[in-house]
Amino acid sequence: xxxxxxxxxxxxxxxxxxxxxxxxxxxxxxxxxxxxxxxxxxxxxxxxxxxxxxxxxxxxxxxxxxxxxxxxxxxxxxxxxxxxxxxxxxxxxxxxxxxxxxxxxxxxxxxxxx
Numbered sequence: 651x652x653x654x655x656x657x658x659x660x661x662x663x664x665x666x667x668x669x670x671x672x673x674x675x676x677x678x679x680x681x682x683x684x685x686x687x688x689x690x691x692x693x694x695x696x697x698x699x700x701x702x703x704x705x706x707x708x709x710x711x712x713x714x715x716x717x718x719x720x721x722x723x724x725x726x727x728x729x730x731x732x733x734x735x736x737x738x739x740x741x742x743x744x745x746x747x748x749x750x751x752x753x754x755x756x757x758x759x760x761x762x763x764x
Contacts, residue, residue: 657683662711686738698735719743724761731763
């Protein structure tokens with residue numbers, strides 16, 4: 651069976667941004683995932699590992715550096731898609747500090763890996 655799994659509000663800090671000075675100090679990022687997962691039964695090992703998925707996301711945000719959140723979203727989606735039982739992954743990366751500076755409610759980018 652294929653099921654959809656949503657992981658919301660995965661928080662991490664990282665050094666990302668295209669403008670001068672944005673990478674100097676860590677900034678907060680929030681990632682939401684929409685996953686299609688293969689479920690092989692009613693046991694925990696028969697689906698995607700939520701903890702492992704969250705750790706992969708946090709590792710990409712904290713250990714790597716991107717100019718664009720669009721590229722970060724694509725990298726996260728691809729890494730999560732490569733995990734066991736994940737058939738499709740859409741990552742939405744939110745950059746809260748950018749929204750504050752622009753006086754808007756939010757800035758986010760999404761990418762999907764199939």
